[in-house]
Amino acid sequence: MREVGPPVNPSGTAVDAASSFDAMTSYSTLEEIQQAARDLEATIDGYQTPAAFGVGIATVGPSGDVLDVAYPKVNLPEPGSNSLTASSVAKVTGHSSGTATYELTAAQLDEVISILAPAEAYTEIPHPNLDAYRALAAALPQPAHGGTRHLFAAFIGDLDDDPIDAVDGYLRLHLLSTRTVQPHGMSMNGIFGKLTNVVWTNLGPFEVEGFELTRVRLRGEGHQVDVKHVDKFPRMLDYVIPSGVRIADATRVRMGAHLAEGTVVMHEGFCNFNAGTLGTSMVEGRISAGVLVGDGTDVGGGASIQGTLSGGGKEVISLGKNCLLGANAGTGISLGDDCIIQAGTYITAGTLVAMPDGTTVKAREISGANGLLFRRNSKSGTVEALTRTDDSSWQGLNEALHDN
Ligand SMILES: CC(C)(COP(=O)(O)OP(=O)(O)OC[C@H]1O[C@@H](n2cnc3c(N)ncnc32)[C@H](O)[C@@H]1OP(=O)(O)O)[C@@H](O)C(=O)NCCC(=O)NCCS
Incomplete structure (x- = not known):
């Protein structure tokens, strides 16, 4: 669990990726996309391809706890696959290597989208990360009943690294459930301690503390409140x-x-x-x-x-x-x-x-x-x-x- 206060990335501001990386307006071959990834990687000091990464949308409760993170697409980058996505997310967050999580601003996500968009001209392959990031950008301003919405990027440097926080923990849970990593294929050590206990409802996740008052408020607003379970893990x-x-x-x-x-x-x-x-x-x-x-x-x-x-x-x-x-x-x-x-x-x-x-x-x-x-x-x-x-x-x- 982690307090969401100042953004975790050191600068907290969108890195102007375009200033150090000459993106083309469109890529017509896979080689051009891969070359763009290498060019972008070369602008990041000490860059190491992550073992896994994703960008997700979190519900952050009133106390600052991360209640959940939904990752519409998770990745295990390999040479020639997802490397432009990995390096663009790294570039805007200031990430270079290791296991780390970063809060992303809407502007930073837009910047990632603008780096990736030229790749869409190459239609031989789908671009699921781009689709996912556009969906995240649209979802960010929508209200959350149980808190506020935040974007996060999570990188796992090595699958043997232990989970560092809830944002990282949720990436791992997605890697398992999307069958991207098999059980025992990465460290899950200490994940219980990183997740917070949550009231899971039809209106989304809520903090346990103070839920009875929250329930009264929601009912007053005309909502039917269906509590599905109380647990650290969602369904x-x-x-x-x-x-x-x-x-x-x-x-x-x-x-x-x-x-x-x-x-x-x-x-x-x-x-x-x-x-x-x-x-x-x-x-x-x-x-x-x-x-x-x-x-x-x-x-x-x-x-x-x-x-x-x-x-x-x-x-x-x-x-x-x-x-x-x-x-x-x-x-x-x-x-x-x-x-x-x-x-x-x-x-x-x-x-x-x-x-x-x-x-x-x-x-x-x-x-x-x-x-x-x-x-x-x-x-x-x-x-x-x-x-x-x-x-x-x-x-x-x-x-x-x-x-x-
Ligand atoms: C283990 C199992 C597959 C064996 O079934 P089977 O191959 O049809 O074997 P049978 O019941 O015909 O028994 C074969 C022989 O072993 C004997 N035998 C079976 N269970 C025995 C036991 N617990 N102790 C002593 N003898 C036993 C039978 O009497 C029979 O003897 P026979 O050859 O002299 O007539 C079956 O008993 C079983 O447990 N199936 C599980 C089904 C299940 O639960 N599915 C999930 C549904 S949600």
Whole structure:
């Protein structure tokens, strides 16, 4: 969380980029755009291409806390891609390298737009950042019920750098939910401490402090106030709608979830931040923070996959491809590919498991093994792992359900 007082960029004023960079009026080839990026980069002392960056619009509450930031487009610049955008945002904010955030004035955003606009003449590629920045410029003057609107730019110098503030934290959450970075692909260390607790409503985010008076005021103004939840994280769908997914209940998917194309999250399914699916999946159970679920895997109704945020677990759990976690089953170990845990069976790291060769092991010793069926023998009570055979009733996901 951070106070929004004086702008973070040292000068606080729009840098006159045009004074040190000769922009052409239009670029007709990709090479010209890339050359313009190199020319602009050369005017910034010590410039290093960021690992990720974005420009977003924030709601800043009356106390100065950043309540949310919406980034309409986030980027991982690579040579030849988004480099003019990255360098133009760096130029106007005074950024050169490292992980940093800056408040942007409307004039600075206009300056970025004017640097990028000549690239539109090259129509072979879309220009989503330009579209996004124009949308941000239009949104900035609009009133926010829960505070005031501010523009911010965020740069991540290295994906291993920890989040530095809420503006940076929101960039990372967007990188995950837009599937730009996979879970564990960047540091999320300490993000809880950077985000503030927020009242999320149909009228946008509000500070928790004083909300009852705010509610009375809003009702007096004729608003129906629908409080959706109180949390540090918003619902993913209020910021990002990834292509090819179905989500039955928006409240069940936290911002920062990573849902691959073909994922279905049913009403009881849940997905936390820095966690999610890597391919087509049916999610009717809970994917805890940090957990990864492989392509073709079904997390059955009420099933639970242990996370590491609370309860003492340390191992980050993943499920491999084509697994079935049966209804009300659970796991505290990773599964490899083609595994089943029978409905109702909970495997914790210390569960003693009778193996096909007659030995008994602690489940943690076979974490990540492929092709096992776990069940609790209903005669003996022993938890056993059987080698999977093809005649099991589980033959994979129902394809018709995942053609989103
Ligand atoms: C694990 C599972 C896939 C096995 O199903 P299956 O392949 O149809 O196996 P069956 O139930 O036919 O059982 C096969 C054999 O193992 C035996 N068996 C099954 N479960 C057993 C258990 N817990 N203890 C002892 N024997 C067991 C059966 O009696 C049967 O014996 P038989 O060959 O002598 O007749 C199934 O039990 C299961 O849990 N499915 C989960 C479905 C689910 O929850 N989906 C998500 C919906 S939200």
